[in-house]
Amino acid sequence: MSDHNSQAVARYRNNFLKEVEERVEEGEWVKMCMQCGVCAGSCPFGAHWQHSPQKLFMMIRAGKREEVLTSDSMWMCTSCYNCVVRCPRQLPITHIMHGLASYAHRLGIAPKGQPTREFAKIFWDNLAKKGRVNELKLTLSLYFKDGLVSGIKTAMGMQSIGLGMVKAKRLNPMEIFGGHGLKDLKGFHAILAKAREIEDKRKGLT
Amino acid sequence: MAEMKTAAYICAGCGLGDKLDIAQMEKIAQKEGKMQLVRRHDFLCSTEGVELIRKDIATEGVSHVVIAACSRRAKTEAFDFPTVAMSRANLREGVIWVVAEGEAHDEVRQEMANDYLRMGCAELKKMKLPEGNPNKAGNKRILVVGGGMAGMTAALESAETGYEVVLVEKAGQLGGWAARLWRRVPFKQPYDKPQETGAAQLAAKVSGHPKIRVHLNSTLAETSGAPGRFKVQIAQESGAVSEEEVGAIIQASGFSSYDPARLPELGGGLANVIDQAGLEDLASSANGAPIKRSDGREVKSVVFVQCAGQRDDTGTHLSYCSGHCCATSIKQAMYFKDANPDVDTVIMYTDLRVPGMGEDFYRSAQEKGVIFTKGKVAKVESATDGLKVNFRDLILDEDVAIETDLVVLATGQVPNSGVNIDLPDEDEGKAKQVSILNLNYRQGKDLPQLVHGLADSHFICFPYETRRTGIYAAGPVRRPMDMLQATEDAAGAALKAIQAVENADAGRAAHPRVGDLSYPIVRLEGCTQCKRCTVECPFGAIDEDERRFPVFNESRCRRCGTCMGACPVRVISFENYSVDTVGNQIKAVDIPDEFSERPRILILACENDAYPALDMAGLAHHVYSAFVRAIPVRCLGSVNAIWITDALNSGYDGVMMMGCKHGDNYQCHFVKGSELANYRMSKIDDTLKQLGLEVERVASYEVAITDNARVAALINDYVAKIVEIGMSPMKGFG
Numbered sequence: 055m056s057d058h059n060s061q062a063v064a065r066y067r068n069n070f071l072k073e074v075e076e077r078v079e080e081g082e083w084v085k086m087c088m089q090c091g092v093c094a095g096s097c098p099f100g101a102h103w104q105h106s107p108q109k110l111f112m113m114i115r116a117g118k119r120e121e122v123l124t125s126d127s128m129w130m131c132t133s134c135y136n137c138v139v140r141c142p143r144q145l146p147i148t149h150i151m152h153g154l155a156s157y158a159h160r161l162g163i164a165p166k167g168q169p170t171r172e173f174a175k176i177f178w179d180n181l182a183k184k185g186r187v188n189e190l191k192l193t194l195s196l197y198f199k200d201g202l203v204s205g206i207k208t209a210m211g212m213q214s215i216g217l218g219m220v221k222a223k224r225l226n227p228m229e230i231f232g233g234h235g236l237k238d239l240k241g242f243h244a245i246l247a248k249a250r251e252i253e254d255k256r257k258g259l260t
Numbered sequence: 261m262a263e264m265k266t267a268a269y270i271c272a273g274c275g276l277g278d279k280l281d282i283a284q285m286e287k288i289a290q291k292e293g294k295m296q297l298v299r300r301h302d303f304l305c306s307t308e309g310v311e312l313i314r315k316d317i318a319t320e321g322v323s324h325v326v327i328a329a330c331s332r333r334a335k336t337e338a339f340d341f342p343t344v345a346m347s348r349a350n351l352r353e354g355v356i357w358v359v360a361e362g363e364a365h366d367e368v369r370q371e372m373a374n375d376y377l378r379m380g381c382a383e384l385k386k387m388k389l390p391e392g393n394p395n396k397a398g399n400k401r402i403l404v405v406g407g408g409m410a411g412m413t414a415a416l417e418s419a420e421t422g423y424e425v426v427l428v429e430k431a432g433q434l435g436g437w438a439a440r441l442w443r444r445v446p447f448k449q450p451y452d453k454p455q456e457t458g459a460a461q462l463a464a465k466v467s468g469h470p471k472i473r474v475h476l477n478s479t480l481a482e483t484s485g486a487p488g489r490f491k492v493q494i495a496q497e498s499g500a501v502s503e504e505e506v507g508a509i510i511q512a513s514g515f516s517s518y519d520p521a522r523l524p525e526l527g528g529g530l531a532n533v534i535d536q537a538g539l540e541d542l543a544s545s546a547n548g549a550p551i552k553r554s555d556g557r558e559v560k561s562v563v564f565v566q567c568a569g570q571r572d573d574t575g576t577h578l579s580y581c582s583g584h585c586c587a588t589s590i591k592q593a594m595y596f597k598d599a600n601p602d603v604d605t606v607i608m609y610t611d612l613r614v615p616g617m618g619e620d621f622y623r624s625a626q627e628k629g630v631i632f633t634k635g636k637v638a639k640v641e642s643a644t645d646g647l648k649v650n651f652r653d654l655i656l657d658e659d660v661a662i663e664t665d666l667v668v669l670a671t672g673q674v675p676n677s678g679v680n681i682d683l684p685d686e687d688e689g690k691a692k693q694v695s696i697l698n699l700n701y702r703q704g705k706d707l708p709q710l711v712h713g714l715a716d717s718h719f720i721c722f723p724y725e726t727r728r729t730g731i732y733a734a735g736p737v738r739r740p741m742d743m744l745q746a747t748e749d750a751a752g753a754a755l756k757a758i759q760a761v762e763n764a765d766a767g768r769a770a771h772p773r774v775g776d777l778s779y780p781i782v783r784l785e786g787c788t789q790c791k792r793c794t795v796e797c798p799f800g801a802i803d804e805d806e807r808r809f810p811v812f813n814e815s816r817c818r819r820c821g822t823c824m825g826a827c828p829v830r831v832i833s834f835e836n837y838s839v840d841t842v843g844n845q846i847k848a849v850d851i852p853d854e855f856s857e858r859p860r861i862l863i864l865a866c867e868n869d870a871y872p873a874l875d876m877a878g879l880a881h882h883v884y885s886a887f888v889r890a891i892p893v894r895c896l897g898s899v900n901a902i903w904i905t906d907a908l909n910s911g912y913d914g915v916m917m918m919g920c921k922h923g924d925n926y927q928c929h930f931v932k933g934s935e936l937a938n939y940r941m942s943k944i945d946d947t948l949k950q951l952g953l954e955v956e957r958v959a960s961y962e963v964a965i966t967d968n969a970r971v972a973a974l975i976n977d978y979v980a981k982i983v984e985i986g987m988s989p990m991k992g993f994g
Contacts, residue, residue, distance in 0.1 A: 071631070086626045088612070089634050089655060112655040115631050143623075 058259050059161040063119070065258070070119040077257040079153030083145045087111040093137035093147050103127045107137060107147045110154070123158040129170040131155075160259065172199060184235030185242045190225060191233065266384060267297035267322040269313055270377070271304035271329035271351070279356045280373050285328065288374050293381030297322060304329050305338040317344055324387065326380040331875045332892065345387040345836060349373075349380035350890075353878030358972070359886045368858065368886035375849045375889055382848035388835040390778035392767035393814040397489035400761040401426060402754070403506040405480065405696060408436020409459065409743050410735030411512035412466045413750035414757075418510075419471040423758060426504050427466065427474045428494055434463035434474065436514055438743060442543035442595065445587045447744045451617040452624035453598070454591045457743075475502075483509070484700040486801075486815035487730030488764030493698075507761035508730045510753045511707065511715070512746075513696045515673035515736035518578055523569045526669055527640030531555070532647055533667045535568075536588050543595045550599045553666055561604035561664045562596055563649050564589040565637050566612075568669035580712055582672035584742035587618045589670050593630040606631045606662065608651060616744065635660075640667050673740040675713050678706030699728070703800035707733060711924060714739055716931065722771060724753040727931055729770055729799050729816040730760045769819045772868065772929040773894070778834040779814040780823060786831040793823035793832060798897070798932035820930035821898025825937065830900060839900050842891055846903055849889050851911040854991045859913035859982050863890040863975070864899055868929040870918035870963040873971045882972035885979040888916070895919070896960075897933025904944060904958060908951060911991035914982045916975070917941060918963040927964060934962070954985050 066073040074081040094106030105127040131151040158164040198205030219225035268289040289298045301309045316322045328349035359369040404415045407429030443454030481495035520528035527533035569577035593605040635651040678696035681704025695705040708727045710716035715733040717725045734753035735746040769776035794802040801816035824832045852858045865871040871892040896919030920928040922935035
C-alpha cells in the first residue's frame with residue numbers, strides 16, 4: 055500500500071494541489087476556496103478538529119502533503135452538510151473531506167487507530183463479505199476491536215438491549231453462524247473488484 | 261425696482277385655520293409688520309390662491325411678498341414668483357405640526373406663529389430681488405487637463421454633447437497609463453478574462469474629433485479668471501506659449517505609481533522585482549507568448565505581493581488602499597496562465613478587494629489555477645536564479661518561504677494633484693511639487709486637498725466638485741480608482757463642467773445653490789482690509805487688488821455667505837440674504853418679560869441639512885418646545901457673530917446653532933463653512949462672560965439631514981437646560 059504513496063510523491067513532486075485535483079473525489083474544487091472561514095465557523099465539531107476545512111484547503115495549496123494526508127481532521131466529519139449549505143463558493147466540502155480521508159486510507163497513510171477509520175473499515179469488510187450487513191457480527195467486532203476484556207465489558211453493558219432486540223425479533227442470534235448473503239456472491243465480488251480497478255485507473259493508482 | 265410695495269398672504273389651509281387665530285395674525289401683519297396689503301386665503305397653494313397673488317403682483321404693483329403658510333421648502337412650484345422678493349413664514353412644519361396638541365398649548369402656539377409672521381415681514385423689508393451676477397461671462401469651451409482614460413473620456417463626452425473642448429496633455433501622445441497596459445481588467449460580461457484597453461481607438465477618436473483641440477507636450481503655465489472666463493496659458497515643451505479662453509476646467513491629471521525603490525524590504529531595487537507597470541511592459545513585449553524576464557528567461561513562477569507600500573499604518577508609506585491593484589494582479593496572473601497554464605502564479609494578499617464585478621473575475625482566476633495565499637510578506641531576497649519570498653501565512657499562522665522567478669509588487673496610486681496649498685511656503689514637500697493648474701488665485705496654485713493629496717470633494721455627496729468653482733476633478737486625482745471608475749467619473753465631471761458654463765453664462769450660482777441669482781456685494785468704503793473674507797472663502801472666490809481690498813469674482817462664488825459671517829465690519833451682503841435680513845428677524849421676535857416663564861431660544865439652522873431635518877421633524881409630528889424660533893441660514897459659515905450678540909442683548913435666553921458635520925468626514929455642503937463656524941464659536945465664551953452670561957446660552961450642534969427625531973430631542977433637552985439655568989437677565993434692555 056505504501057507503494058502507492060511513494061509513487062504519488064514521485065509523480066506529483068511538489069504539486070500537491072494537482073494531486074488532490076486529479077485523485078481526490080471533488081478535489082478540483084479546492085482551488086475555488088476563498089478562505090472566508092465560514093466552513094470552520096459552521097462545523098459543529100469544529101473545536102475538535104486540528105485543521106478546519108479552510109485550513110486543510112490552504113495546506114493543500116501550500117503543498118503540505120504529509121500533514122494533510124496524515125491528519126485526522128477530515129475523519130471527524132459527520133456529514134451534517136452545514137458547511138456545504140453555507141459555503142459562499144458552493145464547495146462540496148463534506149465530499150472533499152470524505153475524498154481526502156478515503157485517499158489517505160488508500161495510500162495507507164491515514165492515522166492508525168482513528169475510531170472513524172476503524173469503524174469504516176469494519177463496516178466495509180462486513181458488507182463486502184456477503185453483500186449484506188451482518189449486524190450481529192458488525193456489533194460484536196466493534197465491541198471486541200480493542201481486545202477481549204473490553205469487548206466482554208461492553209457486551210455485558212449492552213446485554214439488556216441485545217436481549218430486547220432478540221425478543222422483538224430485530225436481531226437473529228443465528229446470524230453468528232455465517233449469516234445471510236446475496237444470491238450471486240461471486241458476481242458481487244467481481245463487481246467490487248471491477249469498480250476498484252476502474253477507480254484506480256482513473257486516479258492513476260496502478 | 262421702482263417702488264417697494266409689501267404684501268402678506270396668510271394661509272388657513274392644512275389645519276392652520278383650526279389651530280391658529282388667523283384674524284389676529286392679519287392684524288399683526290398690518291400693524292406690526294407694516295404690510296401694505298394683507299390677505300387671508302383658505303387654500304393658498306391652490307390655483308385660485310396663487311392666482312390671487314399673481315394678480316396683486318400684476319395689478320397692485322406688489323414687489324415684496326410674505327407667504328405665511330408652510331415651510332420655504334414646501335410648495336416651491338406653486339409659490340414661484342420670480343419677479344418679486346419673497347419670504348416665507350413657516351407656520352405648518354414650524355408651528356402647528358410640532359407644538360403639542362391641546363388647548364393648554366394654544367397660547368404658546370399662537371405666540372410662535374405670530375413671531376414667525378413678524379419675522380417674515382421683518383426679513384422681507386431688508387430683501388431685494390436678486391438680479392444675477394453683473395460680471396457674468398459666457399465662454400462655453402471646456403478645458404480638459406490630462407489625456408489619459410479619464411481625460412479622453414471627459415473630452416469626448418463634452419464634445420459629443422456639443423461643447424468645444426481644449427485638451428492639454430503633458431506627454432507626446434494621448435492614452436496615459438491605459439496606453440501602457442497590455443490588457444485591462446474586464447468591464448463587460450462575463451467578466452472572466454482581461455480585455456483590450458481600447459485606449460488607441462479612443463485616442464484616435466479624440467484626436468479626430470472636430471470639436472476637440474489637442475495640445476500635446478503641453479502644460480498649463482497659468483490659469484486665471486473665473487467660470488465662463490478662464491484664461492489659460494498653454495506652454496509647449498518647445499517653449500512656445502499660446503492662450504486659450506475657456507468656461508470650465510476638468511482636471512484629470514491622474515496618478516503616479518508609488519516608487520517600488522522605497523520598498524527595499526519587499527525587494528524594491530532587486531533584479532526581477534518589478535511593479536505592476538513593469539509587468540505590463542513585459543507582457544506587452546511578450547505579445548501573448550509566454551512572458552520573459554528582463555534577463556530573457558521565461559518565467560515559470562511568479563509571486564504578486566499585494567498592498568506593497570499601501571494600507572501602511574506605520575506612517576512610512578501610503579496609508580490607503582488604491583482599490584484597483586487586487587483586480588490588476590488577478591489580470592496579470594492571467595497573462596501567465598493564459599500563455600502557459602503550468603506557470604505557478606501566487607497572489608499574496610491580506611484582504612482581497614475586488615469591487616464592482618471583480619468577484620466574477622476573481623473566481624475565474626481561481627478556476628484557471630491562480631493560487632491565492634493569505635499572507636503578509638516579510639522580506640523578498642535574492643536566491644539562485646530568482647528570488648525568495650519570506651512571508652507569514654495568515655491562515656496556517658506560520659513563517660514560510662517560497663522561491664520564485666519573478667516578484668510583482670502591487671504598489672499604489674499617488675494622485676497627481678500638484679501643490680499642496682495648505683502647506684507652509686517653506687515646507688520642503690511643497691517646494692518639490694510641480695503645480696498642475698498654476699492658478700493665479702491668491703489662495704494657491706492648485707486645487708485644495710483633503711487627505712493623502714487627493715483633491716477635496718465630497719466622495720459620496722458631491723463627487724467631481726472641488727473647492728474651486730468651475731474646476732472639476734475626475735479620475736484618480738480625486739480618489740484612487742480603476743479605469744472603469746475613471747471613465748464614469750469623466751462623464752460625471754463633463755456634465756458638471758457643462759452645468760458650470762451654462763450657469764456662469766446666466767449669472768447663476770453653481771452647486772449647491774444651483775440657480776441662485778444673488779451674489780456677494782461689498783461696501784468697500786467700510787472695509788478695513790482685514791483679509792478674513794479672502795482667507796476664509798472655501799472656494800477661493802476672492803482675490804485682492806493692489807490696495808489690498810477684496811476683489812470678488814462672483815462667478816467663482818457659491819453663495820454660502822462664509823465671507824459675510826467672517827466680516828467683522830459687516831460690509832458684505834447678498835440682495836436677499838444679509839446681516840440685516842437675519843438681524844431684523846431676530847429683533848422682530850416678541851420677547852416676554854423675565855417673569856413670564858416663557859423663554860425664547862433662537863435656532864440658526866443650516867438650510868442644507870438642519871432646516872430640512874426640522875421640517876421633517878414636523879412632518880413626522882415629533883413634538884418640540886414652542887419656545888424656539890428657527891431661522892434658516894445658508895451655511896453656519898455665514899453666521900455673523902453680531903447675530904448672536906444681538907440676540908442675547910435683546911433678551912433671548914439661548915442660541916442653538918445647527919450645522920453639518922465637519923472634519924475629515926465632513927458633510928458641510930460648502931466644505932469648510934461648518935468648520936469655520938465651529939472655530940469662531942469656540943471663541944464666543946469670552947463674549948458671553950463679558951456680557952455676564954452663562955456659556956451654555958450658546959450651543960453648537962452637528963445635525964444630519966436624517967436627524968428628524970434627534971433634532972426634536974435636542975431642542976427639548978436644550979430648553980430644559982435653559983429653564984434650569986434660568987431666564988436671561990438681559991430682557992427689557994434691547
